[in-house]
Amino acid sequence: MSARVLVVDDIETNRRLLEARLSAEYFEVLQAADGHECLKLAQSHEPDLILLDVMMPGIDGFETCRRLKAEPATRHIPVVMVTALDQRSDRIRGLEAGADDFLTKPVDDVALFARVRSLLRLKLVMDELRLRHRERECEAEPDAPLQGGAVLVVGADAPGAERLAARLCEPFTARAVSDPREAAYLAGEFDLMIVDVSNPRFDGLRLCARVRSDAATRQLPILAVVEADDRRTMVRALDLGVNDVIARPIDAGELAARARTQIRRKAYADTLRDRLDESLEMAVKDPLTGLFNRRYALSRLNQALDGLAAGGEPVSAALIDIDHFKRINDTFGHATGDAVLKGFSARLMSELRAVDIAARFGGEEFILIFPGAQVREAMEAAERVRAAVAREPFPAPEGREAILVTLSAGVAEARPGDDVEDLLARADSALYEAKASGRNQVVDAKKKAA
Incomplete structure (x- = not known):
């Protein structure tokens, strides 16, 4: 999957290194040396993804991300923060600013490309929905102000699932289950599913694949819990269509921030789909009688x-x-x-x-x-x-x-x-x-x- 990626870093060597890696995978690469240049290029060139350094002169990566997400023209561009910072507070701050993920320097190529391809697949779907929305309506795109939602938490056993669910406080409502069949049956009733794929006694990846392949739950966002050093499972989860991953040990604040992002994104996509359905119906229905036209x-x-x-x-x-x-x-x-x-x-x-x-x-x-x-x-x-x-x-x-x-x-x-x-x-x-x-x-x- 090829795409246009904007690399933002104030150190030219870092930019060149990422450019070489991305170009080798046939991505088109743009470069920006600071936040202001990033904002200009994002507006003029509409990249498919932005790799954004945090520590930069002028406006830092957090503020740059906030400004990108505040602009209608750029708010839907996925942003991955690439930084030497690896503190809990920095990750949460970046996620709350609108970043889709954090990658820690030095960047692992496998993790980088797994995350990039996953976000690009998501953006492809969202771009198609937004395009159809613009073609059929002059109404402004919907906002997605939701902060909470219903979350299905699936673990290898009941105590583990309950502990994971307990990490989610208000405004989330969480239900913990340990039976994958029950989870697959209930999935369509929830706004997000969190699956622990870190336990070798539980094939969480198979559950993720089943939920993704079912038409009724295909659009349900999935957040996978992985071990911090288990790169193979993380990559497989993203390749299967999992929307996001979080590594153990789990921080409640980071879990809530990632859950909010996924639920807000789902609410936005659902609204676009509903409006598209309504506009398609209006195109073939008589508005007074409800019969076809x-x-x-x-x-x-x-x-x-x-x-x-x-x-x-x-x-x-x-x-x-x-x-x-x-x-x-x-x-x-x-x-x-x-x-x-x-x-x-x-x-x-x-x-x-x-x-x-x-x-x-x-x-x-x-x-x-x-x-x-x-x-x-x-x-x-x-x-x-x-x-x-x-x-x-x-x-x-x-x-x-x-x-x-x-x-x-x-x-x-x-x-x-x-x-x-x-x-x-x-x-x-x-x-x-x-x-x-x-x-x-x-x-x-x-x-x-x-």
């Missing part, structure tokens, strides 16, 4: 006709019109008319199969698509809808009589060689016949043609 219905009808032409299943369609709908709007007002449309749509959907497609075609006109149905079955479905609508009046404004609503429908089955216009023209002709013959009825285009 005209464009989506026509695209699905085209697909069904293509399938028929290739020797697939039959398909039928119905065009439906609410009888005298203008009279409802004129008599009761548009708000009541909208309420009738919503109620009408709900009754319509209650009479259809899961595979049937209902869409608002425009105004008070609707289209039903019946995949795999011949005209007789489509007629029966349209008749069920007609009866359900006519069976019970719709509510009217207070003090007014309930509104009796009926519909007229025309049904047509696709013939070999039909395109969308051909099929809908026959259904529309049948609909016209239904309205001309007194309304509140369903007419078969095939019967009319005969």
Whole structure:
């Protein structure tokens, strides 16, 4: 995986050394000699990752990281602090400033590239979500202010899991388990999973792999607990998709800082996914009735006709019109008319199969698509809808009589060689016949043609 990495260090020898290591792995490398230059290059060149020294003249690495994370254009760039400092307070300070990890000089190449590749995989996913968000919405990106969350702590045995969970204080709520099957079953209910992979009696890596491979928990962040000198397990955990690692002995402050980072990141990604789902739904749904819109219905009808032409299943369609709908709007007002449309749509959907497609075609006109149905079955479905609508009046404004609503429908089955216009023209002709013959009825285009 290649990417653009910005190396920030006030000592040129250190920069050159990291550049050589990264270039050998086919990374593109940018260099900055201080925090101010880092901020400028991050804005202008949008690196995929920043390796940031802590001890620098001017603004140090902590302040540089804070400024990077405060800027919308650079806040999503992963930052790894590379420093000679290895005190608990320095690690926590860096994590709270927004750093994704700490690497201690002299930097171990295996640890460096494992961490870099892990963060780049994460950034690739986040960049895709942010890109789709920008393409579909003009709304600002969401913030993720969450500080606490629900954490599942998994250990080799119950006492060990309980001790690890006890390290997490408020605002976290932690549940400790020692059975990997139970952990995999419960994982989807939590914001973060912490797995002790340091115990040889417990295959924590297998649990991590299982959680990552399950679609329901694939996005759950995982924090792995490793032994400080067990480089092999740390690298394997990151390669399996673990989001972060923490080494024993565990410091409660560092554990909380890393947990906050992962939960905040998950909340941000979940919000982007939810908004993307909403925007995708808005693109195919009618906002008033909740049915599909005209464009989506026509695209699905085209697909069904293509399938028929290739020797697939039959398909039928119905065009439906609410009888005298203008009279409802004129008599009761548009708000009541909208309420009738919503109620009408709900009754319509209650009479259809899961595979049937209902869409608002425009105004008070609707289209039903019946995949795999011949005209007789489509007629029966349209008749069920007609009866359900006519069976019970719709509510009217207070003090007014309930509104009796009926519909007229025309049904047509696709013939070999039909395109969308051909099929809908026959259904529309049948609909016209239904309205001309007194309304509140369903007419078969095939019967009319005969």
